[in-house]
Amino acid sequence: MGEKEKLEDYLKRSVLFQDLSEADIRKISLLFEIIDLPMGDVLFYEKDRSSDMYIVLEGLVRASLFDEQGNELVLAELGPGEFIGEMSMIDELPRSATVIADEPTKLAMLSRKAFMKVVRENPEIAVNVIKGLVSRLRRTDDMVEALAFRNVEGRIVKFLIGMGREKGSFDNGRLKVRKMVHKDLASRVGASREAVTKALKALIFKGVIEERGNFWLLSPDAEEELDP
Ligand code: CMP
Numbered sequence: 001m002g003e004k005e006k007l008e009d010y011l012k013r014s015v016l017f018q019d020l021s022e023a024d025i026r027k028i029s030l031l032f033e034i035i036d037l038p039m040g041d042v043l044f045y046e047k048d049r050s051s052d053m054y055i056v057l058e059g060l061v062r063a064s065l066f067d068e069q070g071n072e073l074v075l076a077e078l079g080p081g082e083f084i085g086e087m088s089m090i091d092e093l094p095r096s097a098t099v100i101a102d103e104p105t106k107l108a109m110l111s112r113k114a115f116m117k118v119v120r121e122n123p124e125i126a127v128n129v130i131k132g133l134v135s136r137l138r139r140t141d142d143m144v145e146a147l148a149f150r151n152v153e154g155r156i157v158k159f160l161i162g163m164g165r166e167k168g169s170f171d172n173g174r175l176k177v178r179k180m181v182h183k184d185l186a187s188r189v190g191a192s193r194e195a196v197t198k199a200l201k202a203l204i205f206k207g208v209i210e211e212r213g214n215f216w217l218l219s220p221d222a223e224e225e226l227d228p
Helices: 003-012 022-029 086-091 112-121 124-149 152-167 183-191 193-206
Strands: 033-037 042-043 051-059 061-066 072-078 098-101 103-111 169-171 176-177 208-214 215-218
Touching: 003 022, 003 051, 003 103, 072 124, 072 183, 072 215, 086 124, 103 112, 112 124, 124 152, 152 176, 152 183, 152 215, 183 193, 193 208
Parallel strands: none
Antiparallel strands: 033 103, 042 098, 051 103, 061 072, 061 098, 169 176, 176 215, 208 215
C-alpha cells in the first residue's frame, strides 16, 4: 500500500472520520501533513501557542501535566485512530498539556483552517468530536474521583485493574499486568515515587498484589480488599 492509500485507510478507521464516504476521505486526506515523531520527542508543550490538530496513525503519545519539580501527571495515552490537539484548535487558547511520544509515532496534522472547512462541509465530524470529548471527560472524571477519594494504594489498584482490562491477561482468575517502574506508575496515579514504593510494599504485604517475574498479579477481590 502506498503512503497515500495508507493515510486514507487510517483516516477511515479514525474516531473523527469513520463515517465519511471514500470520496470525502480521499479529498480530506490531501489536506494532511504526515509527521514522524521519534520516541521521547515532544510534539508540543503545555502553554504553547499553536492550533493544529493531529490524528495518531501509528504509535502512542501521552498528554501530561508537569509541576515545577518535573513531577508528571499523565492525563491520557492516545493511540492509533485517536485525535490530539483538538482543544487549542477549537478555542484557540494555549495548549492544555504537553504531548510526548511513548513509542516511535506517526501523526497526520491538520491546520485549524483546514479542519474548520472540512467540518463545515461534513457536519457529522463535529458530532464525532463531541463524542470523543465526552468519552475523555468520563475518563477524566474517573481520574478526579480517584485523586479526591482514594489513597495511593487504592489509586494504584484502580489503575492496574484498568490497565489489566485493556492490555493484561488472566492467570487463574487473577489479572496479570506487566510491571512498571515506580516513577512511571507514580505519574499515572498522581503520587510521588516514594509514596508509590511504600504503597506497593503494603499491597504486596496484604496479598492484594503478588509479584511474579516481570508481572504483577492482582487478587480477584483487589478493589474490595481496600479502604477507599
Ligand atoms: P490541546 O489543549 O490542544 O493540547 C494538549 C492536548 O492534550 C489536548 O488538546 C488534548 O488533545 C489532550 N488532552 C488534554 N487533556 C486531556 C484529557 N483530560 N484527556 C485526554 N486528552 C487530553
